[in-house]
Amino acid sequence: MKIAIFSGDGIGSEVTREAVRVLEALKLPGLTLLEGDVGAAAYHRHGRPLPAETLDMARVSDAILFGAVGDPSCDNLERHLRPEQAVLGLRSELGLFANLRPATVFAGLEDLSGLRPELARAIDLLIVRELNGDVYFGDKGMRETADGQREGWDMMSYSEGEVRRIAHSGFLAARKRGSKLCSVDKANVLETSQLWRDVMIEVAAEYPDVELTHMYVDNAAMQMVKNPGQFDVVVTGNLFGDILSDLASMCVGSIGLLASASLGERQTEYGTFGLYEPIHGSAPDIAGLGKANPMATILSVAMMLRHSFGDEDQACKVETAVARALSDGVRGGDLGGDLGTEAIGDAVLERL
Numbered sequence: 001m002k003i004a005i006f007s008g009d010g011i012g013s014e015v016t017r018e019a020v021r022v023l024e025a026l027k028l029p030g031l032t033l034l035e036g037d038v039g040a041a042a043y044h045r046h047g048r049p050l051p052a053e054t055l056d057m058a059r060v061s062d063a064i065l066f067g068a069v070g071d072p073s074c075d076n077l078e079r080h081l082r083p084e085q086a087v088l089g090l091r092s093e094l095g096l097f098a099n100l101r102p103a104t105v106f107a108g109l110e111d112l113s114g115l116r117p118e119l120a121r122a123i124d125l126l127i128v129r130e131l132n133g134d135v136y137f138g139d140k141g142m143r144e145t146a147d148g149q150r151e152g153w154d155m156m157s158y159s160e161g162e163v164r165r166i167a168h169s170g171f172l173a174a175r176k177r178g179s180k181l182c183s184v185d186k187a188n189v190l191e192t193s194q195l196w197r198d199v200m201i202e203v204a205a206e207y208p209d210v211e212l213t214h215m216y217v218d219n220a221a222m223q224m225v226k227n228p229g230q231f232d233v234v235v236t237g238n239l240f241g242d243i244l245s246d247l248a249s250m251c252v253g254s255i256g257l258l259a260s261a262s263l264g265e266r267q268t269e270y271g272t273f274g275l276y277e278p279i280h281g282s283a284p285d286i287a288g289l290g291k292a293n294p295m296a297t298i299l300s301v302a303m304m305l306r307h308s309f310g311d312e313d314q315a316c317k318v319e320t321a322v323a324r325a326l327s328d329g330v331r332g333g334d335l336g337g338d339l340g341t342e343a344i345g346d347a348v349l350e351r352l
């Protein structure tokens with residue numbers, strides 16, 4: 001089994017290093033790790049954030065472990081050269097349209113949530129975020145209006161087929177959990193969302209065992225803080241899912257804890273091909289200081305074991321080691337403690 005490691009920029013390489021230590025400690029038979037350049041690192045070395053060699057490496061791998069991309073020094077480059085294009089390019093080139101972002105409160109962390117402990121305790125939700133469409137991938141540009149002002153524009157759209165396939169991902173995920181699916185949109189204002197809602201209702205007919213509800217995204221943000229325990233699976237578009245998942249992360253305590261899996265249709269001999277990454281970014285404010293919490297990336301390895309290698313036992317082993325570390329009081333700066341990235345990695349490894 002081949003895993004491509006794309007650690008990227010900022011804390012990306014720091015957190016990925018710890019996740020790779022965990023992966024190696026599992027001694028999976030026939031494991032081969034490949035390393036590729038992405039993001040600002042790739043731009044400086046190859047002139048592009050997603051070099052052809054990296055994409056080729058992704059294509060011959062069974063799964064990808066991704067750190068993070070983004071560097072303030074690149075924020076004024078032409079858009080196609082910016083580091084973020086690496087992760088966007090991998091998602092679209094590899095057809096990884098279903099992004100699973102689970103958010104659950106770990107025992108002992110209720111007091112560290114941004115919410116009151118009694119609200120936080122009930123959080124056990126999964127955001128299913130569409131990843132290949134929406135305003136992210138529409139035409140965009142800068143132009144000049146008739147009265148000589150600069151105008152930025154981005155086209156938002158979803159085709160019926162794009163909504164249908166993520167609807168199935170949402171319903172199937174709900175069926176494996178509490179059978180409740182909340183579709184989040186902005187159908188009161190956007191045609192893109194009206195189509196989204198119509199298609200969700202059509203697909204619901206195939207899943208009579210799953211309860212489908214709808215919520216506008218502004219209300220969903222409010223409800224996530226008011227009563228997050230009401231959510232089981234949330235299915236939503238690319239932009240709303242991006243925002244709601246960062247919100248959910250603080251409801252469970254820290255963005256340093258939220259893992260993700262990005263899946264498509266490709267099957268390998270081991271399972272579903274996927275890209276696994278923490279939901280956070282390259283955190284330039286703490287990059288190079290050894291302060292980042294690597295748990296989100298380590299938990300992404302667990303998701304990889306589950307989805308791409310069908311190894312539920314090893315996935316649970318990794319998740320249990322992280323949960324034990326947290327219940328034993330292992331805390332990085334993001335959770336009010338003072339342990340560094342490597343010490344947190346050590347703590348998880350000791351509990352594997």
Ligand SMILES: NC(=O)c1ccc[n+]([C@@H]2O[C@H](COP(=O)([O-])OP(=O)(O)OC[C@H]3O[C@@H](n4cnc5c(N)ncnc54)[C@H](O)[C@@H]3O)[C@@H](O)[C@H]2O)c1
Nearest residue numbers: 068069070071087256279280281282283285286292293334
């Ligand atoms: N998938 C990705 O590669 C990805 C995701 C999000 C943002 N980004 C990029 O990352 C760069 C920085 O973005 P941002 O600052 O908006 O978001 P960010 O997620 O990088 O950081 C937000 C805040 O959370 C903190 N934080 C994030 N991860 C942490 C961790 N593991 N441990 C402790 N603290 C952590 C940071 O220090 C910062 O204060 C930008 O270039 C952005 O485009 C990349």
Ligand SMILES: CC(C)[C@H](C(=O)O)[C@@H](O)C(=O)O
Nearest residue numbers: 070084087088242279280281
């Ligand atoms: C870096 C950026 C393109 C990315 C996104 O918006 O999808 C990030 O915020 C994420 O959540 O993975």
Ligand SMILES: [Mg+2]
Nearest residue numbers: 242243246279
């Ligand atoms: Mg994001």
